Amino acid sequence: MISSMTGYGRGEVTEGKNTAVAELRSVNNRYFEVSARLPRTMTLREGEVREIIRKRFSRGKMNVALSITHENANEIPLKINSTAAKSYFRLLTDLRKAVKLREKITLSHLLQFQDIIEVSDFEKGDENEWALVKKALFLALDEAAVMRKREGSELMKDLIMRIRAIEVALADIERLALEWLPVARMNLEQRVKELSVDPAIIDMKRLETEFALLVDKLDITEETVRFQSHNKYFLDVLNSDEAVGRKLNFLVQEMNREANTIGSKAGSSEIAHRVVGIKEELEKIREQLQNIE
Secondary structure (H helix, E strand, O other), rough: OOEEEEEEEEEEEEOOEEEEEEEEEEOOOEEEEEEEEOOOOHHHHHHHHHHHHHHHOOEEEEEEEEEEEEEEOOOOOOOOOOOHHHHHHHHHHHHHHHHOOOOOOOOOOOHOOOOHHHEOOHHHOOOHHHHHHHHHHHHHHHHHHHHHHHHHHHHHHHHHOOOOOOHHHHHHHHHHOOOOOOOOHHHHHHHHHOOOHHHHHHHHHHHHHHHHHEEHHHEOOOHHHHHHHHHHHHHHHOOOOOHHHHHHHHHHHHHHHHHHHHHHHOHHHHHHHHHHHHHHHHHHHHHHHEEEE
């Protein structure tokens, strides 16, 4: 079953004193794109996050936000950069002497330098936290997938309805094309008579040849058969479990090409009107396919 590219999912997992939350929003996009916002302790995991999402979805723009909170703020993985603190202290001491200040150097002076207190490197961080965040991410992906499938189901109903409408129009065109042939022959004979000086000397054999050429020119059997084949394949692809958006887009281009050819061969205004209706349905289908993964 097809999936929409629009969806939202949220996952929240709590273990012990830690709570991880993942939120994912996906929208239409021609390609696969991920924009991730991670905790500072997990910035090096962005590539892994991208691959986890890629295994679930193949198209769409994904915005994912991951966070982890701690019941006890003291457990936040911060550390003192002792080397930087000592270097700043010596620098401030030298500066104090250079300008002959009597004010003593205090902790508040040192805290003006942001790199004295820093977040621990991820390599030294807590693997359990990453495992917790992944659980939340998987929950968000599951929820988003359900939403995308649900919307895809509604899109599928609409697409099937439009393909059926095209099939009805094609059947009408085939019927109208057969009804048009006697009219075309009569029009040809009338035209020849009007142009001939003496209708009695009309070469009927040549007339039959010209009519055969006209029939061949107006024949749309090949186009309608191909079009019907495209319709059948379109419906088959809709029931596929794989991502089908790109394939169906290409198929609609082929269907539109057949419609144009039928329109160019149209021998009557009624056929031309049916072709216009088919092209309108194809345009609506093309617009809907922009939402499909």
